[in-house]
Amino acid sequence: MTDTNDELSRRAARVMPRGSSRATLYVPPAAPYAVRGEGAVVTDADGHQVIDVNNNYTSLVHGHAHPGVTAAAGNAAACGSAFGLPTEAEVALAEQLDARFGRDLRWRFANSGSEAVMMALRAARAFTGRELVVRLAGAYHGTYDQVVAPEEPGVPRPAREATVLVPQDDEAALHEAVQVHGERVAAVLVDLMPNRAGLRPVSRAFAEAVRREADSVGALVVVDEIITYRLGLAGLQADYGLQADVTTLAKIIGGGFPVGAVGGRPEVMACFDPEQPRAIHWGGTFSANPVTMAAGSAALAAYGPDEIEALNRRGEALRARLAQAGLEVTGRGSLLRVFPDDPTGAWWELYRRGVLVSVNGLIALSTAMTDEQLDTVGVTILSVLG
Ligand SMILES: Cc1ncc(COP(=O)(O)O)c(C=O)c1O
Numbered sequence: 048m049t050d051t052n053d054e055l056s057r058r059a060a061r062v063m064p065r066g067s068s069r070a071t072l073y074v075p076p077a078a079p080y081a082v083r084g085e086g087a088v089v090t091d092a093d094g095h096q097v098i099d100v101n102n103n104y105t106s107l108v109h110g111h112a113h114p115g116v117t118a119a120a121g122n123a124a125a126c127g128s129a130f131g132l133p134t135e136a137e138v139a140l141a142e143q144l145d146a147r148f149g150r151d152l153r154w155r156f157a158n159s160g161s162e163a164v165m166m167a168l169r170a171a172r173a174f175t176g177r178e179l180v181v182r183l184a185g186a187y188h189g190t191y192d193q194v195v196a197p198e199e200p201g202v203p204r205p206a207r208e209a210t211v212l213v214p215q216d217d218e219a220a221l222h223e224a225v226q227v228h229g230e231r232v233a234a235v236l237v238d239l240m241p242n243r244a245g246l247r248p249v250s251r252a253f254a255e256a257v258r259r260e261a262d263s264v265g266a267l268v269v270v271d272e273i274i275t276y277r278l279g280l281a282g283l284q285a286d287y288g289l290q291a292d293v294t295t296l297a298k299i300i301g302g303g304f305p306v307g308a309v310g311g312r313p314e315v316m317a318c319f320d321p322e323q324p325r326a327i328h329w330g331g332t333f334s335a336n337p338v339t340m341a342a343g344s345a346a347l348a349a350y351g352p353d354e355i356e357a358l359n360r361r362g363e364a365l366r367a368r369l370a371q372a373g374l375e376v377t378g379r380g381s382l383l384r385v386f387p388d389d390p391t392g393a394w395w396e397l398y399r400r401g402v403l404v405s406v407n408g409l410i411a412l413s414t415a416m417t418d419e420q421l422d423t424v425g426v427t428i429l430s431v432l433g
Pocket of ligand 1: 104159160161162164187188189190238242271272273274297298306
């Protein structure tokens, strides 16, 4: 027997600040507790069931407990969940990613997207011998000091000062930031459709300017595809014709387990080569653990070009439906975002009526959803926000 939502939140309030361990899951007065997930449906501790279009912040592209992914993870765990040796599973996932990107890259795995971003920027700084990172204002890249919002408390000044912010799609501001700082710029870091900034794709002209400006001063282009990778076999960058020097991945590539990855040009990734005299010494006790790697491989194997296209089409149809009814809705393919006037109130109302979205209105579809469930999601969102 599990405690009810109220009992669990009372227990949590005694042992965690405001009863919460993830800022992104906090919804006042306290979030309900998940007990079980099957396909597109989550059951909470009160027995209430919701159709899940949060999908753990976009990471569960096949919904919950996908049989192939669960079997892969279970089999791997039964053979030992982590070793003081590498395993074939990490080689296989790196090969799979290489094939999906279709170019010669080198990979390193981590345990979260934040860690992947940290690793990518460390590589950019080591490769260029410079410190500054130019990035988009309002975009979220995880919890690493150099990429959190400038007003975030607890960040050392040097980390804050090593970042230059430019507004999305403002080519003049990008030009000025890169040219003023010139040979101090290690990287331009960009998410081509930053969720926190509104989930609007950057303009093609801006994406071209990122490459042009970075090249003009010998800086690297780091593309954060941690959310957007689900939109295409080689992420969203392929659609822009932009080849990142370093790409960060996470979320869907772990099949629902903690993961991060950095993929980059061989000469940049050589920074991690342990035989190099000035190698970046990066370990990670659970990095590339075989359970995550096997689950990730199974999830990606079941998410090829046909599945990606089909899921994106379903997302476009939902977006068109919501937009036709007058809602402001952004995003692309299987990623959508709505903007309620009262996000907390709307979140609870949707939840009560059986739909789980992200607290900031982000919605991510999964291949586990039936057409009927998708229709229910559309009807419910329109009845709450329309
Ligand atoms: C674009 C982007 N980058 C980085 C991160 C950080 O990933 P993680 O939460 O796995 O640390 C996120 C998380 O939502 C993200 O959306």
